[in-house]
Amino acid sequence: MAQRYNFSPDEVQRRAKLSSELKKKLAPLRKAKTEDKKKKPGEGGGKKKEAKAAPKVDLAAVRAAKRDRRHFIGGTLAFSGAMAFTAGGTNRFMFPRILFEPPTKFEAGSIDDFLPGVPHFIKEYKTWIIRTIDGTIYAMSGRCTHLGCTPAFLASEQKFKCPCHGSGFRVSGLNFEGPAPRALERFQISLVSGVIIVDKAKMFLYEKGEWEKPESFLIV
C-alpha cells in the first residue's frame, strides 16, 4: 500500500492502526455469522446428523438456477426471433408488389410491319425485331451484354454500336468488338393470328446453342 500510493511513514502508520481497529470491531460480528451458518442445518439434531446434513444439496437453489438458465435461453431465442422477423420484414418492405414497368410479354406488330434487312427498334421494350432477307424473324435484346447500355444500329456499317464503352455487334447479335463478353440475347417469339408476340422472360443464348430452338425465330 505504502509503495503504491507513496504515503509518508506517518500516514502509513495511521492507516495500519485504523485498519486493525476496524478488524477488532468487526471480529465478534464475523464470529456470530459463521456460527449462525453452522447451526442452521443441524437444528434439533445430534452431532452425527449435523455432519451428514452439511453437504446436502439445496434442491430449491438448483431448480432456481435451472429456471434462470431456461429463462435466459428462452428470452434470447424470443429476442433473436423478434429481431429476425423485423429484419425479414424490413427486407420485404423494399420489394413492392406493383411495378410500373413495361410487361415482359408484348405484341410487336404484324409481319408486314417489318422490312427485310432493316432492324426495327421497339423503344418501350428495348427490343430489336429483325427480319432477314432469307426470311427469318427474331427478337433481339437491346441491352448491351457488357454493362447494359443501349447499342444503336449503324446502317452504313451494318452493326450495333454501344455508346457507353464501344462494344460492337453484328446484325445477328454476335459480339465482335469492344468489351462485350457475349452475343445479344434473343427472346421467345411466336405468331398468334398474324400478330408477333415477344416474351422477354424467355431468353435464348448463342453460347448455349439456343438460337437453333424453334421458339427463338419465325420463318416467313
Add this chain to the structure above:
Amino acid sequence: MDDMLKKIYETQLWKSLFRHGMPKDPRNRSMAVLTNVFLHLHPVRTRVGALKVRFTWCMGGLTFFIFLVLTFTGVLLMFYYHPNARDAYPDIQKLESGDVPFGMLMRNMHRWGAHLMVITIWLHMFRVFLTGSYKPPREFNWVVGVVLLVLTLLLSFTGYLLPWDQLAFWAITVGTNMARATPLVGHEGPIAPFLKIGDFQLVTSSSDVRFQLLAGRIVGPGALLRFYVLHCILLPLVATVLMAVHFWRIRKDGNISGPM
C-alpha cells in the same frame, strides 16, 4: 471589468455550461477538452511533431472539413430539389440558370467538394501508409478508415443519379448492372442459379439485390427516390457515426502518430 467577468462566471448559466475553471493550468485545460462532447473525441494532448504540416499534410482534417462543407451545401440544395422524375432535372436547371441566387455556386461547391473529398481521402491514406501509421496499435482504425472510404464512394455514386440527366441515368445503369453479378444475391452472379425450389428460381431479376437498390428492374423514379434517401439520410448518418469512432480511436490508440 474583472468584477463583471467574475459575476458572469458565477451565474448558474455559466456554471451549467462549463464545469471547470478557466483553462489556465494543466488540469483545467484537460477538463476543457474532456468535458466537451465535441472536443473529447480529440486527443487531450498532441505532440508538437505531429502538428507539422509536412508530416500529416492535414489531409484527414481537410477531409472532415470538406465533409462539413458538403453537409452544409447539401442541406441547402435540398431546399430546392424534389426527388421525383418529373421535377429533378428542372430543379437542377433552376439552380444552375440563376433562378436561385448562388444556386450555381452551391451546386458546384457540392459537386467539386465531392470530387475533392475522394482526392483528400486518397492522399490521407497515402500519408498514413507512408508513415506506417496503419500498424498496431492503429490497425483497427485503418479498417474503420477503409469502411469510411467505401461510404464516401457510395455517397458519390448515389449523388451521381440525382441530377437525373443522361450522364446520371447511364452511369447508374452501368453501375447497378454490376450488382447483377453479386454472389448469392445477384441473379446473374455465382451460386444464385442453383437456388431453386423445383423449377422455381429463388433469385430472379425481380428479387435480387439490384432490384432492392433500384426498386425495379430498370433505373426509374423508384431508383431516384431510393438513391436520394441513401444519399441524404442513411449513408451520411453511418459515415458520421464511423467518423466519431475514427477520431476517438486516434485518441485511444496512442494519439496521432509522430515522426520517429
